[in-house]
Amino acid sequence: MSDNIADLYQSLIMERTKAPHHAGRLSAFDGDAEGDNPMCGDRTHLWIRRAGGKLAAIAHETRGCAITTAASDLMGDAVLGKTEAEIYALADAFESLISTGTAPATPDLADLRALGGVHEYRSRHRCATLPWQALRAALKDQSHG
């Protein structure tokens, strides 16, 4: 659009909102967690499975705004095949991108940078970080150990 009202909603975000790659549940998983934002009803449920010290599979069921849905899905891309340490580093870097507007050069946030525009909307920060909070919880989840 001429005046870029949709800056925030980059095509990557819109694609993943309309057709998420990681939507669904895992039948075999070793961690899961829910995140929710009572203020607007955003809700995401995550399932993860590890193999050989790395994240081998991830799926999410997200009901919420475009930002939350895309954030869940792009997170899936970013964390697959990573170690827990790498995932926490990514989470920290992403949360810093959202809250401060900038992130360190490493780790490479890659496509997650599409969500950088959320920084300007303080009331939307939680939409972008909700999936990452759920992921931290899922990584700590012992109940399926």
Next chain:
Amino acid sequence: MSDNIADLYQSLIMERTKAPHHAGRLSAFDGDAEGDNPMCGDRTHLWIRRAGGKLAAIAHETRGCAITTAASDLMGDAVLGKTEAEIYALADAFESLISTGTAPATPDLADLRALGGVHEYRSRHRCATLPWQALRAALKDQSHG
């Protein structure tokens, strides 16, 4: 004083504050009442005696500011020898003088008009009307009937 800071404190008020005519107690009385203003500790105790349908005697013990003390004392002058109906009319007229700044031509407020300046000081209204409230209570007092 040159700039009349003491307008309110007319000589009649100062005289009666320093040397009240009706200070004291009645040994024989048929009504008494106390009035107080917790905000500043002003306190007045009134005793009255009727004879032949008229107020035959009145005395007060007043601890308070110059306005309250003078108001108690000038009230004594004004009500002595009056019937209850006349006293209530005076009370109404005086209270109107204080709250509105003007009073009807009758009944004649006479010296009570010295207190008219209190009208301009809303926070002092109660100082001037306190004795009259006590008098209304003393007139209704049945306990010594």
Next chain:
Amino acid sequence: MSDVLHAPTLDIEKIRADFPILGQLVHNKKLVFLDSAASAQKPRVVIDAMVNAMETQYANVHRGLHWMSERTSDAYEGARDKVAALLNARDRSEIIFTRNATESLNLVAHSFGRTHIKPGQAVLISQMEHHANIVPWHMLRDAHGITLRIARITDAGEIDMDDVEAKLADGNVALLSITHMSNVLGTYTPAARLAALAHRYGAKILLDGSQAVVHRAVDVQALDADFYVFSGHKLYGPSGIGVLWARREILDSMPPFMGGGDMIDRVSYERSTWAKPPFRFEAGTPAILEAIGLGAAIDYVSAIGFDAIAAHERDLTEHGIAVLSAIEGLHILGAAQDRGGVISFTLDGVHAHDVATLLDKQGIAVRAGHHCAEPLMGRLGVDSTARASFALYTTRGEIDALAAGLRRVKQVFG
């Protein structure tokens, strides 16, 4: 935009000039402020009244014997007279200043609730209450053992009067506490009928007028209400000031909510005795400047007149329903016969948050979320809605801008 004026007696351009903020740009777009139901903008006269007090006539109230304090007390108590006139209260002592409608409700729940509602007795609310008229009753229930009943609303978003009557019928309801206008659906409730019903079954009635008082003249005596609450900041006044009106005889029978200066008659180390209403319920230094600001706001709306305001807002609401309904995939919530200037809606395939953000980028302020009425969202089967709300300074042109803005939102999500 066409700012055609349809309510004949309201000169909208003149009114808009009274509100300095309306000329602001947001994201380089002209501000279109459609969030007045959350809090309204302030006219110049309100700002000036507060500035004037701070610059020329300020001191603490009630306790001072000097000129500044007397003048400030006059202004503060003058604001009480204005509120009394606004609500047509029988007496100025029936007006209590609080921080906001929320505090007014908590005051009633705490003071009236713990002394006049017996454990086991019930408070009846409706399905379309703001949290401010739900949570205090939860707290009273948990502390004091009352029960809470919820009257149903119809699918049109109106009070189900049969259900209200059914829930009053056993005579065990001490208080019907109900909104006078829903902040989500815009529904005006039939307050006078509700009051008659409540009284028939021995209940008192509290009306939450937070929204209602902004749009129409309110007469608490004609409604035969027992309590009425609202917030100054929605009525074009400052934040930090709210109102509780209650019948004097009820106030006389209520203990204080908070203790401190100004609300006492006498204090010793051993005990305190209470002042009469309204002071009994105003502990400590009140919101002096804010009462003065609210007084100016009441003067302002009174000068315009609620007939003109109500007519203007009725026109805006009709226009809003017409142009928004024309947008494919847009659903307006509620279809009450009698409604004020609030329209909540959902847009297929677009979350309310995304609607609000994309409208904001166009300079258009709407609210999105549960509007502090989370249980109602469940009743309506939605997680959240977007809400456009209108004030006396809102124009048809702004509503057209909203409709155009929503079409662009749909394109982005298209």
Next chain:
Amino acid sequence: MSDVLHAPTLDIEKIRADFPILGQLVHNKKLVFLDSAASAQKPRVVIDAMVNAMETQYANVHRGLHWMSERTSDAYEGARDKVAALLNARDRSEIIFTRNATESLNLVAHSFGRTHIKPGQAVLISQMEHHANIVPWHMLRDAHGITLRIARITDAGEIDMDDVEAKLADGNVALLSITHMSNVLGTYTPAARLAALAHRYGAKILLDGSQAVVHRAVDVQALDADFYVFSGHKLYGPSGIGVLWARREILDSMPPFMGGGDMIDRVSYERSTWAKPPFRFEAGTPAILEAIGLGAAIDYVSAIGFDAIAAHERDLTEHGIAVLSAIEGLHILGAAQDRGGVISFTLDGVHAHDVATLLDKQGIAVRAGHHCAEPLMGRLGVDSTARASFALYTTRGEIDALAAGLRRVKQVFG
């Protein structure tokens, strides 16, 4: 008048120019405002901050997704940061906005009092408390069965530390709630020593900083306090805003005081769950503009610096004691070693009300009465006092004018 400046770093004429009201005339005399302990005047920057918000950046906070609401939320939460810095709080979430110190005290009495003080346990206050720190405890006692103990003051108007210890000694005191500076006698209490004493005997300590916070830097961590309360309007901020600071772990353990919007996590028809502090304690639309004004006031005093303010006020107080003591028949109440800018006095043969009225006629504003400390009047053996109180804008010349004014009062009564 000679406005000689004795505190080297404070440019008093420049400061006075910041306060528009100080140029006003009262009864055609230049205003000499010596009633700042009741409520202080407002500097231009406070007025401007509020006007600027209303003119350019206003909407309801927290719940909005649009620009105006985000900017207003930023400003409101920014004010919280400023208060946290002023008190050197460990965390911003420890700052709760209330209406005034009175509400802060009632919040503690209600929420902490009913959950952390068991029936039969005691609250210890002193003989020189403001009603705001007496009446809430009477109410808690009557509702909840606590007891109230009163620590003595010495004839000099200082806390009798032995008596405090004696009244703490049985370990049954849950809370020592005590003024940090008396609004009648000017006495600063030894807050850090009182905190250590309270903690030694297992009590928490609340400091009523309504007066103290105005005159000196306060560091709640250095004092090792548990609760601290004050009002914005005495600190050159607007009315309608007060502060409660408490340690986060205490706040975490406290239930809400009022219920409504913004203080909840989730609400259903059946139950509500609470948000974390500070929001748990801020129900409904807060005093937004007032918090912004208070933030500006804090910036203002911080820029001047409490070292300079305290030095200036120490100088004024010494000067005031000297010139007032020289008046025959005038008696200053209290003679504490450590005191702030408040002097209460009586004048032989002249009631305090008459003193205040006759000074007012000369343009001089002082307070007269019991100063919301009625029990202390009994302890001091007086019905009422006159009180002159000083602020950062007060001059020696104004104190000289007070002394001259009092001499004229004596003439009238002579």
